[in-house]
Amino acid sequence: MVERKVVDAEYLLNKAPREKKFLIGNEAVAEAVKRANIDIVVTYPITPQSEATHIVGDLYAQGYIKDYYRGEDEFAVMSAIAGAKMGGVRTFTATSGPGTLRAFEMFPTWAGARLPAVCAFMCRGVNSPLTIQPDNIEIGWLMDTGMLIFHAENPQEFFDMTLIAYLVAEQPDVHIPVGVCVDGFFVTHTREIVELPPENEMLPPYDPRLSPVPIMDMETPPIRQMRDPFVMKSNYISYNAHASWQQEIHAARERARKHIIRYLGSSVEVTYPEASILFIASGTAAAQARVAMEQARKEGIDVGLVKVKVLRPFPEAEIIELTQRPERIIVPEHNITGWLAREIKSRIKDSGKVESGPHVFGGMTMPPKIIFDKIKKNGRMM
Numbered sequence: 001m002v003e004r005k006v007v008d009a010e011y012l013l014n015k016a017p018r019e020k021k022f023l024i025g026n027e028a029v030a031e032a033v034k035r036a037n038i039d040i041v042v043t044y045p046i047t048p049q050s051e052a053t054h055i056v057g058d059l060y061a062q063g064y065i066k067d068y069y070r071g072e073d074e075f076a077v078m079s080a081i082a083g084a085k086m087g088g089v090r091t092f093t094a095t096s097g098p099g100t101l102r103a104f105e106m107f108p109t110w111a112g113a114r115l116p117a118v119c120a121f122m123c124r125g126v127n128s129p130l131t132i133q134p135d136n137i138e139i140g141w142l143m144d145t146g147m148l149i150f151h152a153e154n155p156q157e158f159f160d161m162t163l164i165a166y167l168v169a170e171q172p173d174v175h176i177p178v179g180v181c182v183d184g185f186f187v188t189h190t191r192e193i194v195e196l197p198p199e200n201e202m203l204p205p206y207d208p209r210l211s212p213v214p215i216m217d218m219e220t221p222p223i224r225q226m227r228d229p230f231v232m233k234s235n236y237i238s239y240n241a242h243a244s245w246q247q248e249i250h251a252a253r254e255r256a257r258k259h260i261i262r263y264l265g266s267s268v269e270v271t272y273p274e275a276s277i278l279f280i281a282s283g284t285a286a287a288q289a290r291v292a293m294e295q296a297r298k299e300g301i302d303v304g305l306v307k308v309k310v311l312r313p314f315p316e317a318e319i320i321e322l323t324q325r326p327e328r329i330i331v332p333e334h335n336i337t338g339w340l341a342r343e344i345k346s347r348i349k350d351s352g353k354v355e356s357g358p359h360v361f362g363g364m365t366m367p368p369k370i371i372f373d374k375i376k377k378n379g380r381m382m
Contacts, residue, residue, distance in 0.1 A: 003200060004064075004200050004201070004202055005200060005201060005202070006037065006201075006202055006203070006204050006205070007201045007202070007203075007204075008204075009163075009167050009203055009204060009263075010263075012035065012163070012197050012201055012202075012203060013160070013163065013164070013197075013263065016197035016198060016201060017197070017198065018195035018196055018197055019195070019196055019198075020193050020194070020195055020196075021193070021194055021195075021196055022191055022192070022193060022194075023155055023191060023192070023194045024051075024155065024188065024189050024190060024191045025052075025122075025154075025155040025158050025182055025187035025188040025189065025190060026048070026049075026051040026052035026055065026122075026188045026189070027051075027052075027055060027155075028155035028156070028158045028159040028194045029052050029094070029120050029158050029159065029162055029180075030052055030055035030056050030059065031159055031194070031196055031199075032158070032159045032160075032162035032163050033056050033059060033064075033065070033092050033162070034059055034064050034199055034202075035163065035197065035199065035201060035202045035203065036090070036092065036162070036163055036166055036202065036203055037090060037202040037203045037204070037205050037206075038064075038065045038066070038090050038091065038092050039065075039066045039067065039084070039089035039090045039091065039206070040065070040066060040067040040068065040084050040089055040090075040091055040092075041053070041056050041057075041060065041065055041067075041068045041091070041092045041093065042068075042069060042070075042071050042077045042080045042081055042084070042091070042093055043056070043057075043068075043070055043071070043077060043093055043094060044070060044071050044072075044073055044074050044076075044077045044095070044099065045070070046074070046095060046096045046097070046098065046099040047096065047124070047132045047184075048096060048122050048124060048132065048134075048184040048185050048188040048189060049094045049095060049096040049099070049120070049122040049184075049188070051188070051189075052094055052120065052122070052188070053094055056068070056092070073102060074095050074099040074100075074102040074103035075102050075103050075105065075106065077093055077095070077103065078093065078095075078103040078106035078107070078110075078119075079106055081093050081106075081110075081115075081117050081119075082106060082109060082110060082113065082115060082117070085110070085113075085115035085116065085117050086113065086115065086215060086216045087215060087216050088206070088208030088211070088215035088216075089206065089208075090166065090170075090205065090206035091117055091118070092118055092119075092120075093117070093118075093119050093120075094119060094120035094121070094122065095119065095120075095121060095122075096121065096122045096123065096124045096184055097123065097124035097125060097126045097132075097135075097138060097184070098126055100121060100123075100126075100138045100141075100142070101126055101138070104141070104145075107119075107142065107145040107146075107147055107177070107179075108145045108146050110146075110147070110176075110177040111145055111146025111147055111176050111177055111249050112146065112245065112246075112249060113213070114175045114176060114211070114212055114213045114249075114252070115175075115176075115177055116166075116169035116170045116174070116175050116176065116177060116178075116206075117169070117177040117178075118162065118165045118166055118169060118177065118178050118180065119177065119178075119179050119180070120158075120162065120179075120180050120181075120182070121138065121139070121142065121179050121180070121181040121182070122182055122184045122187075122188045123135065123136040123137075123138050123139060123181055123182065123183055123184050123334075124184040124185075125137075125361070125362050125363060126138060127362075131362055131363050132184075132363075133184070133185065133362060133363020133364075134183045134184040134185045134186050134284075134334060134363055135184075135334060135335055135336075135361045135362055135363065136151075136181065136183050136283060136333075136334045136335050137335040137336065137337060137339075137361070139151065139181050139311065139335075139339065140335065140337055140339030142179055142181070143311055143312050143314075143339070143343075146176060146177075146246075146249040146250070146253065147176065147177045147178060147179045147312065148165075148168065148169065148174075148176065148177070148178040148179070148253060148256055148260075148310070148312050148313070149178075149179050149181060149310070149311040149312040150164075150165060150178065150179070150180045150181065150264075150309065150310055150311070151181045151182075151282040151283045151308065151309060151310070151311055152180060152181070152182045152187065152283070152309075153187075153282075153283055153284060153286050153287055153307065153309075154187060154190075154192055154284075154287065155187060155190070155191075155192050155194045156192065156193075156194045156195065157309070158180065158182050158187060159194055159196065160264075161180050161264070161309075162180050163203065164260075164263045164264055165178035165180050166178075166203060166206075167203070167259070167263050168256055168259045168260055168263060170206055170207075170210070171255075171256070171259050172210045172211070172212055173212075173252065173255045174252050174253075174255055174256045174259060175211060175212050175213075175252065176249060176252050176253060176256075181283070181311075182283065183283045183284045183285075183334055185363075186284040186334075186365075187283075187284060253312060253313050254313055256313060257313055260310055260313075264309065264310065266309070266315075266318075267308065267309055267310035267313075267315035267318065268306055268307065268308055268309060268310075268315050268318050268319075268322070269306070269307040269309060270304070270305070270306050270307075270322065271290070271293065271304055271305045271306075271307075272293070272297075272302075272303070272304030272305065273304055273306075273322055273325075274304070274325060275302045275303050275304030275326060276302045276325075276326055276327050276328070277296075277301065277302060277303045277304070277326060277327065277328045277329075277330065277375060278303070278304050278305070278306060278322070278323065278326040278328070278329050278330070279292070279293055279303065279304070279305045279306070279329075279330050279331075279332065279371065280305075280306045280308065280319070280323075280329060280330075280331050280340070280344060281305070281306075281307060281308070281331065281332050281333070281340070282307065282308040282309070282311065282340060283334065284334065284366070285332045285333055285334055285366060286305070286307040286308075288332065288366045288367070288368050288371060289305055289307075289332050289368075289371055290305055290307075291368035292368040292369070292371035292372040292375075293305045295368060295372050296372055296375055301375060303375065304326070306319070306322055308340065311340075311343070314343055314347075316347050319344055319347055319348065320347060320348055323344070323348045323350075323353075323354075326353070327353060328353055328355060328375075329344065329353055329354045329355065330355045330357075330371070330374050330375070331344060331354060331355065331356055331357065332357065332358050332359075332366060332370075332371050332374070333356075333357065333359055333360075334359075334360055334361065334366065335359065335361050336359055336361040336362075338356040338357065338359060341354055341355075341356035341357070342356075355374065355377075357374070358370045358371060358374055
């Protein structure tokens, strides 16, 4: 293994020389782990995530990670991550679809315990009949766990957002978990050019002394997690303690906005914001919407695109401003429920101009043509 050195985070992200490599998304996220100065990785294999964590296991063998093991199932993995974070170390894990659901109890637990864990979610179908194909319905469920939620469009964003996730999560005024989500197979198994900083450079280590809650150690008993067993005293005290703490988790998520802007630039990416028809999409749906937009503009149709990169905290102010001018808003999604359209409709006054869909799910691809055809619905060519 090459000799490694710690470098400034902003240098690693923005100034370090980058080498182009032809990688699938699973390889890209493993490259991020290599540079993230990870203490421990705990995983359980599930398609389409398995290849990434297999590669990360090789990184452990090469000395890039201090400790690594496979848990007995996804719930056990996420519980072990919680224990490691309480011990004050930097962790990484990943899961997909049914694995997300099996582990789900732990995600609000991570947030409630103010644990800055980072988890990669390689989204896939969860319902019967069994499918391992892409479907991002699980993102809609994750958004209300208290976690920050990033949604990467391609392997390059998967690499960058994974590193940025640590920098945002570990801020003392944030200190809550981050889920870095991608659409399975469309990103995890698609090979694209990814620009990587030197592999011998890595982020500064996690400093648990900056945590807003004390870490566990041999001198501090685990009961400190509750400080005072209020649930054994009074329901009134318990209700108020839980209510105020849930408010604090949401406040921490709001405080993350300035750090997201610092490292990611913006929660949204906008093309032709003055257009009369606006696509709003995230993940690979944004890639397909971009192609449909370019096709429409060649035919003289005034179409723009808003790509949402961060779903929690939701870019409410940006969406409200960007949706004022267009006459129609079309929201293509890789799920059947339309969770992104719901998020948008709940925040703007003229929600009637928001058209949910087209929707593809269960592993189907989203040809740009079906997005383009949505523009011509009812013969309306704006």
